[in-house]
Amino acid sequence: MAKILAVDDSVSMRGMVAFTLRGAGHEVAEAENGQLALDVARGSSFDLVLADVNMPVMDGIAMVRELRAMDAYKGVPILMLTTESHTEKKMEGKAAGATGWLVKPFDPEQLLATVKRVLG
């Protein structure tokens, strides 16, 4: 099973994501904003990063940009969790280096299906 970093400032969303992934047997680390996620990412390695877009301190897009600048995270899949279904934000995330996105709202099954899709 994979090691996944879940980044979201919302405790309930992060809780739901982590709970679902752990239930599926994954190892999950949590961070509540981009800055803290970078600290966690530096100290460990992950197979997948799931990140909210809108967060205080450092948003998800800036975080992706920083992660992609790190050698260890050049090819690691990063999915943005976003409610913004319009193209603009997705493209901004893409331009920063995100692999893809999962549009909120999603239910646990959708989350697991998407994670499976990325991890193969």
Place this chain on the structure above:
Amino acid sequence: MSAVDLTQFHKTFFEESREGLDAMEAALLALDSGATDRELVHTIFRAAHSIKGGAATFGFADVAAFTHVAESLLEEVRSERRAVDSGLIEVLLRSVDCMRAMLERSSQGRPVADAESEALRVELVQLVSGEVVAPAVAAASLVAPVSGWNIAFTALPHLLQTGNDPLRLFRELQQLGRLEVVRAFVTDSAPAQLAELDPSQCHLGWELRLHGAVARGDVDAVFDWLDGDCELTITPMVDAAAADAVPQTSDVPVPPAASASRPIRETATASSEGSSIRVGIDKVDALINMMGELVITQSMLSDIGEKFELSQLGRLRDGLVQLERATRELQESVMRIRMLPIASVFNRFPRLVHDLERKLDKRVRLELHGEHTELDKTVLEKIGDPLVHLVRNAIDHGLESPAQRKAAGKPETGTLKLNAYHEGGNIVVQISDDGAGLNHAAIVAKAQQRGLVAAGQELSDAEVAELIFQPGFSTAAQATDLSGRGVGMDVVRRNVRDLGGSVGVRSASGKGSTFTITLPLTLAIIDGLVTAVGSERYIVPLTSIVESLRLRADAVRKIAGGGEVFHFRDEYLPIMRLHRAFACSDAVTDIERGIVVVIEEDGRRVGLLVDDLLGQQQAVVKSLEAHYRRVQGISGATILSDGSVALIVDVGGVVRLGQQRKAA
């Protein structure tokens, strides 16, 4: 159907949403008072965004739908397509109220959307330029009548760097139907020399055929993350004409049914059941620390007890002193857990003041001091309404209009100050304004008109100020709802008294008024006088005792109806024989042999006849209702140091009972 139970996250969602709305409101108010910080706009947007995302995830569709529109409006502000003006802030503040009410209803499992929320949603939709509420028809549901798709897919060199992998795409396509690779090729972007090949770059392209009645939406979904990372053309294999005729979605967004025909005002139901409390880690650490000391003391005492010799008396005494200290400190630590900062109540006021300024056409600067002062949670929950009333009164009656202030040589903007601090064993909350002060002439005139004072009666300043707290002074008819307007100060005083506190006012003509509320630190412990009535013990709260005295038989007069009164400081007080009221058999019935304890509530006094006074004790109040049932004249029970149970006298109830008898 979800295999994971999401309801466990609902409470967290409601809590963080409430916090988000508070942050939104505070930021909106800051913007309204002229702040231009971009971060405020981001804060507001983020809060709405999180609520929308959470609401949708946890199945609160109406909340999500409403918040979506509000968020769209905020997005225009964030991207600077819309300017912030007071009109916009008003509508957003109303939206915050609406979301708060919707969440409240959601958390209670009640229907969420009502006529009010729907009207506001429509108003927001109209504000958002070109807003089209997306029809909830997923593209995937449009199954095209095709036998398969031709897919031309050419990766751009950076595709791998986004964490995407062509192999993954093929695996996904295979799950949709039979995948046939017609051709794979190397693109022109590939370097001429193998040595120059960068493994992180992709220079490949494919022509694929996907066989089967696969929906276009499903194929698109496989490639949805690759926009900008590849060149892609997808064409239907056959039946092209039919596939083109994909029905246009002409669904008009249907507003959620207005499930409640009349707007309902929400009052937060303060159910203590299942309510949680956030405790700072330092408080928990203090508790654990005290617990540790208690355990050490206990083991030391049991050590002494096991092989006790008289020579160890000194150690025993030391141990007991330690035990007493540890117990007291543990008690304080536990009490502190229930203490919350008054900020949660104070934070309501910027909004209230903002609304009142507009409504009453006044200018007010609000100053908050001592927000971190901590109060017992129960007191905190109940002090909000009286404070709201005092603030409303201060702005409505205390502060003058800008024109009047100018004429009086004051700044046009009035100042309203809220201050909370500890004083002795009490919490003091002050509400002061720099307005006109109490209008003595008007108060006296009104009091005379209502028959509270006789015409021509001379009154001191303090007596005049006291008049506004008299029942019947207010213009409003008997009302207990503090959230309504026009409710009397007597209700404020009663609510504060119910919390074991007091309220008073000081005023200086032309300079302003200060209302001072004094509250006990906690409702869970009272200082009481232990009295004996027969074999029973009754505790009288110390704060309500005026005096205790022994009466001579000839000082007592019988009145019509069998009641007894006695003369005490210029008035006749009814005597309440506790043994009779609570049916105690073996009690002292001869007044000369018993003791009369004079208690006071709301300025009314009653003498309680008891056998004897046994001493003063701190009593931990236990609810009688929770263990037995409500008993008239009794507010609770406590356990005495000898292990027996004593009942606590409900002073208000007993005084009312006594006064009724006197009147009868």
